[in-house]
Every structure is written in C-alpha cells, then in structure tokens.
Amino acid sequence: MHRLTCRRVVVAGAAAAAGLAAFNPGKHLHAQTQTKPTGVSPAELAKHEKFMRLAIAQANKNPGRPFGSVLIDERSGQVVGEGVANLAASPLFHSEIQAMNAYIAKNGNKGWENLTMYGTGESCPMCASAIVWAGIPRMVYGSDTPFVGQYVPDIHIRVQAIVDASKDIYTSKLLLGGVLANETDKLFEAKGKAKK
Numbered sequence: 620m621h622r623l624t625c626r627r628v629v630v631a632g633a634a635a636a637a638g639l640a641a642f643n644p645g646k647h648l649h650a651q652t653q654t655k656p657t658g659v660s661p662a663e664l665a666k667h668e669k670f671m672r673l674a675i676a677q678a679n680k681n682p683g684r685p686f687g688s689v690l691i692d693e694r695s696g697q698v699v700g701e702g703v704a705n706l707a708a709s710p711l712f713h714s715e716i717q718a719m720n721a722y723i724a725k726n727g728n729k730g731w732e733n734l735t736m737y738g739t740g741e742s743c744p745m746c747a748s749a750i751v752w753a754g755i756p757r758m759v760y761g762s763d764t765p766f767v768g769q770y771v772p773d774i775h776i777r778v779q780a781i782v783d784a785s786k787d788i789y790t791s792k793l794l795l796g797g798v799l800a801n802e803t804d805k806l807f808e809a810k811g812k813a814k815k
C-alpha cells in the first residue's frame with residue numbers, strides 16, 4: 620500500500636515537471652482518431668469528404684496549428700466561409716471563428732441554420748460554443764480531441780458534451796467525426812514531429 624502510494628506521487632511529480640511537454644508525450648495513447656463517421660450513407664460520406672478536403676486545404680496554410688475550417692451552405696452546396704487558425708493575431712482566431720467572421724462579413728449575422736461547419740480537428744469548447752450560440756446545426760470534423768490533444772495544446776472537452784449541455788438553446792442535426800481522419804491525423808502528427 621505504502622509503496623503504491625509512493626509510486627503515484629513519483630509519477631505525478633514527473634508529469635508536473637514535464638509541464639507543457641505533456642502535449643508531446645512521445646508515447647501516444649491514441650495512435651489514430653478513434654471517432655468513426657458512422658450512420659451516414661456512402662453518398663453522404665462522399666459529400667462530407669469533398670468538403671473536408673477544402674478544410675484540409677485551409678489547414679495547410681498554417682502547418683504549425685493545422686486547424687482549417689469551411690462553412691458550407693446546404694442549399695447551394697457552396698463555400699460561404701473559410702478560415703485557418705491565426706493565434707498570432709488573436710487568441711480568439713481559431714479556424715471556426717475565422718470562418719464564421721468571414722461568413723458574417725459577406726452575409727451578415729443571419730442564415731446560420733442553413734450552414735454546416737467542417738473542420739480538420741474537433742472543435743474546442745470555445746468554438747463549439749460559438750457554433751451553438753450562432754445556431755449552426757451541423758458539425759463535421761476529421762481528427763478527434765483525444766488524438767489532436769497529443770500534438771497541440773487543447774482543452775479536453777468533447778463537442779458532444781457542449782451539445783449535451785446546450786439543449787435549452789441548440790438542436791444538433793448532425794455531429795459527425797472521423798471524416799478523412801486518416802488524412803487529418805497526419806497533419807497533426809506532422810506538427811508533433813516538427814516540434815521535436
């Protein structure tokens with residue numbers, strides 16, 4: 620019993636000493652994104668993959684933080700907002716916020732119910748909450764938070780938890796993860812390797 624307690628203290632101390640290095644732990648608990656895009660038809664999945672490729676193109680503009688987003692208008696199938704993380708400019712400028720601001724600049728603060736947010740990574744709580752407040756009913760992402768958090772600083776609250784906590788103000792029509800995760804995982808993995 621005493622020995623076990625001591626070991627726990629040692630492990631906790633080592634983790635604390637590692638500090639921010641814990642984001643790049645070397646031993647990865649999640650070799651790949653575990654979230655799978657289930658419950659959609661092959662045709663729907665092909666559509667989601669098409670738009671995810673556009674989000675990947677955005678992410679490639681900032682390999683240091685490879686979050687890219689596009690907003691699609693479901694009525695036209697057109698891109699109505701796109702964004703890449705720009706934390707040098709503002710801590711608020713995650714790719715989803717950038718895409719929403721780009722949409723507002725052209726379309727105003729309306730019409731959110733027609734849109735779908737695509738992102739290379741699962742949204743953080745700030746962005747998921749912004750999407751909830753706006754009322755964008757559909758979210759599609761590639762890599763999930765347990766995977767992404769191994770390579771970039773992240774807040775480990777899943778989007779589903781935000782959606783579940785927002786039932787009074789938000790109705791989700793689609794929350795789909797793991798779309799093209801084999802490709803988006805590589806973006807975050809490359810970021811992790813570049814850091815070493």
Ligand SMILES: [Zn+2]
Pocket residue numbers: 713714715742743744745746747
């Ligand atoms: Zn975010």
